[in-house]
Amino acid sequence: MHDQTVAQLARGLREKRFSSVELTQHLLDRIQQLDANYNSFISVTGEQALSDARRADSQLGNGEGGPLTGIPIAHKDIFCTEGVRTSCGSRMLDNFVPPYNATVVSQLAAAGTVSLGKTNMDEFAMGSSNENSYYGAAKNPWNTSLVPGGSSGGSAAAVAAGLVPAATGTDTGGSIRQPAAFCGITGLKPTYGRVSRLGIVAYASSLDQAGPMARTAEDCALLLNAMAGHDAGDSTSTVREVPDYSADLERPLEGLRIGLPKEYFGDGLDAATGQCIQAALRELESLGASLVEVALPNSALTIPTYYIIAPAEASTNLSRYDGVRYGHRCADPVDLHDLYTRTREEGFGDEVKRRILVGTYALSAGYYDAYYKKAQQARRLIRDDFLACFEDVDIIAGPTTPGPAFGIGEKSNDPVAMYLEDVYTLAVNLAGLPGMSLPAGFVNDRPVGLQLIGRHFDEARLLNVGHRFQQATDWHTRKPEIAGGAA
Amino acid sequence: MQYETVIGLEVHLQLATRSKIFSGSPTAFGAEPNTQASAVDLAMPGMLPVLNEQAVRFAVMFGLGIGAEIGRRSVFDRKNYFYPDLPKGYQISQFADPIVGRGTFEIQLEDGSTREIGITRAHLEEDAGKSLHEDFHGQSGIDLNRAGTPLLEIVTEPDLRSAEEAVAYLKALHSLVTYLEISDGNMAEGSMRCDINISLRPKGSETLGTRAEIKNVNSFRFVEKAIQHEIERQSDILEDGGKVVQETRLYDADRNETRPMRSKEVANDYRYFPEPDLLPVVLDEAFIEDLRATLPELPREKRERFVSQYGLGEYDAGVLAASRALANYFEAVASDAGDAKIAANWVQVELLGRLNRDEKDIEDCPVPAAHLAQLIQRILDDSISGKIAKQVFESMWNGEGDADTIIAAKGLKQVSDSGELEAMVDGVIADNPGQVEQYRAADEGKRKKLVGFFVGQVMKVSRGQANPQMVNKLLAEKLG
Amino acid sequence: MSDTPSSTPTVDREEIEKIAELARIRIAADQAGEVAERITRILGMVDTLQAADTDGVEPMANPLDATQALRPDEITEENRREAFQAIAPAVENGLYLVPKVID
Structure with a gap:
């Protein structure tokens, strides 16, 4: 059961080959047996899951429910879950049990999914390796000495290890796509504004977006159908109508024009990874698409622009963690200043502190114009590059990451080297575009991800291309050898 | 410096x-x-x-x-x-x-x-x-x-x-x-x-x-x-x-x-x-x-209108226009009473003074505008004197009813019946022969002062209700 | 790119302490030097943006150039003090407690 996709499981449930309770119990057992190897979960909510599964089974028994009824999922520990600790990978929120659900959590629950628990992540979603978690690094199921990517590393690892068929993630600069690539799964970051941010612990408000992580594009479409939609509680959420993302999956690729930005195939790209990507592109060509070279002339601005905007927004988003109303509070503060500074010193990890300091610096008097404002201007140039490309092509394709997963500890002492990992994913967030990563081969037994970037609100096209690609390839069906070989 | x-x-x-x-x-x-x-x-x-x-x-x-x-x-x-x-x-x-x-x-x-x-x-x-x-x-x-x-x-x-x-x-x-x-x-x-x-x-x-x-x-x-x-x-x-x-x-x-x-x-x-x-x-x-279409008349416009429409002074108009509720109250009194200047005076002096003394806002004023207007009408039609009006106002403030009710209940209506007044004047002259002698001996300038004594006595007898103009006229005739 | 060009601003310990104070984060004295060094490297990297020609470009706050929707003036929240204060570190008589506030 644990090897099946969401679509397959849904058929199994409907045909009564197994019940949601059986499926849920099976996965809970696997988590208990195997997750010590991956550290992909921060919290497992078995009892709640089984009770939700029973409810799903009775719905299914009455012939009710939809395509996600009874399907186990997991939430990145950045989504607030009522009554369930939501740590965001931080000591600051280690004791935080929200009295409310994120909109995405409510929507997926209303669709009948069964949440098994909360997955590991880089603290406050700041990181590309999952090493910045208060709960220890999650590990890559393909090789547990490798990172699973970040910040949604726990979700990616749990799906790849067959602990759950699908999970939610958030992506501020690549945090869905990069771990999806590193773990050999499929992950979609929707258009900014497509999915509500309400109840998602904020990292960088103008960049954060939640999306699905699963084995296939087809599954991502099923999840996105439940996740997308306008939320009056999020001013940046769009009122634009939500299409049925499953409806267009089979559309043939004849006539599809795929842009290949030359900047994404340059010196920084690992050669073997580049070969995988080229092979994947030829596959798409054989399915009827045409490949067109395009240019994103302001690509070089991407990393500095992102690493100003994201820390600047983060530095103030994280000011609310002051030890007064919830979360960590230092012991016996002598005065207000001590309460603030010691609570925040103890509650935040090193990378979070660094980004808060960088962001504070960028916004501070005398630097605003040179940094934040300049970055917002560069951001427009970066977005306009994409819009210009989309005059000519339907989607853009390239590598998700410069290379496959790296070793745990390999880059953790060099923040700048770590930032360069996100070179191909950041621009999508700055431009607010939808982006997806698909399994596209292996380099030294490490998965490689193909990134597809679409026009604003053109998720359906990305899912369609991903689905056709996955019908023609089997990279997404490859499974890591599971340590201990259980179940 | x-x-x-x-x-x-x-x-x-x-x-x-x-x-x-x-x-x-x-x-x-x-x-x-x-x-x-x-x-x-x-x-x-x-x-x-x-x-x-x-x-x-x-x-x-x-x-x-x-x-x-x-x-x-x-x-x-x-x-x-x-x-x-x-x-x-x-x-x-x-x-x-x-x-x-x-x-x-x-x-x-x-x-x-x-x-x-x-x-x-x-x-x-x-x-x-x-x-x-x-x-x-x-x-x-x-x-x-x-x-x-x-x-x-x-x-x-x-x-x-x-x-x-x-x-x-x-x-x-x-x-x-x-x-x-x-x-x-x-x-x-x-x-x-x-x-x-x-x-x-x-x-x-x-x-x-x-x-x-x-x-x-x-x-x-x-x-x-x-x-x-x-x-x-x-x-x-x-x-x-x-x-x-x-x-x-x-x-x-x-x-x-x-x-x-x-x-x-x-x-x-x-x-x-x-x-x-x-x-x-x-x-x-x-x-x-x-939104512009929903804007009410604003204080400055109202003040200017009070000056031009009612002939009020700039400052008085400003005081009355300072709050929308007060301005509305004033305009209601002015319209019912038929005399804006007297209405302005009453609202500004008596009403605001009384509100201040009780630390009340115009919204909590116990005297409806119509009642104050009625009171002013009674002054204008000589039913009561300005002095009695203040007494009636105090009763209205204390919730004793409208002006006519209070005037009737307390018998405060001004006495303008010439026969009745003549009897009072004759009585006062008869009771005060010394003052009459003094008056008659005095020159024109002094007489003006001395007549006040007789007016006071008549008002006393009438419990303040005698029409002062008529009393003055009768006294002038009878004292010679 | 990860090397700090000599022309970019270096952030010294004193400046780090000033920023840390603004951000209300205590930095242990023995770590200030290392933090300053790392922040300097990051700033060196982001400083490459200074070379970009952005003259006359409107800053972009939202990638869709969307505008704000307005909410009707309705009371939609009820009193949930008990639930909210159940997760608070220190409350008394319905108030959140903090070390004495001095105006």
């Missing part, structure tokens, strides 16, 4: 919305601590602001009311600082692109003269919570009910020159915002709070002196006293050859002094930047014009 005082005011006006500016929590005053603080107001993780339409409408109405430029595209910013009554660690405010731009505002001084005060800008922001300093084992308690209440911060140019002008400005502002019904203007509940920027400069100088900012003064009287104290403090410093330090001070009403604020010593760096959780607010022509 002679100094000139230069004052600029920043008024924080609470807008009279039902719910908060960025959340659906109620804004009612006086609830149990933290019972009106939602997850958004408490800055719980993942919570997001959504802008209240009514707050935007109220801000635009204010802008239209002072003839200011309306920001067609205004932007919310984060103002970052740590304070326990500020749950997010930033206040959502407006910095570079406020919703209301430049405008002007006319104030009227006691002598009836007017001055134009420049309004620099007015912007929307959220209020903070409250720190309660009562002792909780050496700690402070934080109540976040007020956090997120919509504020319009109204900033003047440094155009005010005295405490009197500052108070006149605040009164005029209070009048405008209550006319517009965008704020309840309740100073005691903190609906209008004032920061005062004040500096001195040698008379004739064009450059501004170093200013002090006095924070959070919340009554007209305290504004006056704080300014007076600060002028004294600064001029003492300057007289002694010292320098005024630019700083934030607090006004201590109990001691009637200002003192430096300890918590704001560290130079603030608010790190303003556009609030990414909110998008630019774009207002189209229709939105603004719809």
Whole structure:
């Protein structure tokens, strides 16, 4: 059961080959047996899951429910879950049990999914390796000495290890796509504004977006159908109508024009990874698409622009963690200043502190114009590059990451080297575009991800291309050898 | 040396919305601590602001009311600082692109003269919570009910020159915002709070002196006293050859002094930047014009109309137009009574005097306008004298009914029956032969004084109800 | 790119301490040097943006150039003090407690 996709499981449930309770119990057992190897979960909510599964089974028994009824999922520990600790990978929120659900959590629950628990992540979603978690690094199921990517590393690892068929993630600069690539799964970051941010612990408000992580594009479409939609509680959420993302999956690729930005195939790209990507592109060509070279002339601005905007927004988003109303509070503060500074010193990890300091610096008097404002201007140039490309092509394709997963500890002492990992994913967030990563081969037994970037609100096209690609390839069906070989 | 005082005011006006500016929590005053603080107001993780339409409408109405430029595209910013009554660690405010731009505002001084005060800008922001300093084992308690209440911060140019002008400005502002019904203007509940920027400069100088900012003064009287104290403090410093330090001070009403604020010593760096959780607010022509159409007659227009329509003096018109309720009351009395000048006099002197004495607002006035109008009619038709009218008014105030009911019940109607009056006059003349002799012996000048005695006696006999004109006439005839 | 060009600003310990104070984060004295060094490297990297020609470009706050929707003025929240304060570190009589606030 644990090897099946969401679509397959849904058929199994409907045909009564197994019940949601059986499926849920099976996965809970696997988590208990195997997750010590991956550290992909921060919290497992078995009892709640089984009770939700029973409810799903009775719905299914009455012939009710939809395509996600009874399907186990997991939430990145950045989504607030009522009554369930939501740590965001931080000591600051280690004791935080929200009295409310994120909109995405409510929507997926209303669709009948069964949440098994909360997955590991880089603290406050700041990181590309999952090493910045208060709960220890999650590990890559393909090789547990490798990172699973970040910040949604726990979700990616749990799906790849067959602990759950699908999970939610958030992506501020690549945090869905990069771990999806590193773990050999499929992950979609929707258009900014497509999915509500309400109840998602904020990292960088103008960049954060939640999306699905699963084995296939087809599954991502099923999840996105439940996740997308306008939320009056999020001013940046769009009122634009939500299409049925499953409806267009089979559309043939004849006539599809795929842009290949030359900047994404340059010196920084690992050669073997580049070969995988080229092979994947030829596959798409054989399915009827045409490949067109395009240019994103302001690509070089991407990393500095992102690493100003994201820390600047983060530095103030994280000011609310002051030890007064919830979360960590230092012991016996002598005065207000001590309460603030010691609570925040103890509650935040090193990378979070660094980004808060960088962001504070960028916004501070005398630097605003040179940094934040300049970055917002560069951001427009970066977005306009994409819009210009989309005059000519339907989607853009390239590598998700410069290379496959790296070793745990390999880059953790060099923040700048770590930032360069996100070179191909950041621009999508700055431009607010939808982006997806698909399994596209292996380099030294490490998965490689193909990134597809679409026009604003053109998720359906990305899912369609991903689905056709996955019908023609089997990279997404490859499974890591599971340590201990259980179940 | 002679100094000139230069004052600029920043008024924080609470807008009279039902719910908060960025959340659906109620804004009612006086609830149990933290019972009106939602997850958004408490800055719980993942919570997001959504802008209240009514707050935007109220801000635009204010802008239209002072003839200011309306920001067609205004932007919310984060103002970052740590304070326990500020749950997010930033206040959502407006910095570079406020919703209301430049405008002007006319104030009227006691002598009836007017001055134009420049309004620099007015912007929307959220209020903070409250720190309660009562002792909780050496700690402070934080109540976040007020956090997120919509504020319009109204900033003047440094155009005010005295405490009197500052108070006149605040009164005029209070009048405008209550006319517009965008704020309840309740100073005691903190609906209008004032920061005062004040500096001195040698008379004739064009450059501004170093200013002090006095924070959070919340009554007209305290504004006056704080300014007076600060002028004294600064001029003492300057007289002694010292320098005024630019700083934030607090006004201590109990001691009637200002003192430096300890918590704001560290130079603030608010790190303003556009609030990414909110998008630019774009207002189209229709939105603004719809609001313009709903604007009531404003205090200044009303005052001018009172002068031209009723022939009132500038100052009297200003007093009557200061509150919409008072102006409506006056106009109702004037229209029913048929004499606007007498109506104005009665409302201004008797009614306002009585309201002040009982510390009541016009909204709580126990005498309906129709009753006061009826009373004035009885003066005009000679049913009662002005003196008796005051007595009737007092009875109306005490809820004894309308003017006619009270006049009838107490038999206060003026005696104008010539036969009855003649009998009274004859009686008084017969009872006071000595005074009659004196009168008759006196010359014209003295007689005028002496006749008063006889009038008084007749009034006494008539219990004040004799028609004084007729009594005078009869006495003149009979005394010869 | 990860090397700090000599022309970019270096952030010294004193400046780091000033920023840390603004951000209310205590940095242990023995770590200030290392933090300053790392922040300098990051700033060196982001400083490459200074070379970009952005003259006359409107800053972009939202990738869709969307505008703010307005919410009707309705009370939609009820009192949930008990639930909210159940997760608070220190409350008394419905108030959040903090070390004494001095105006």
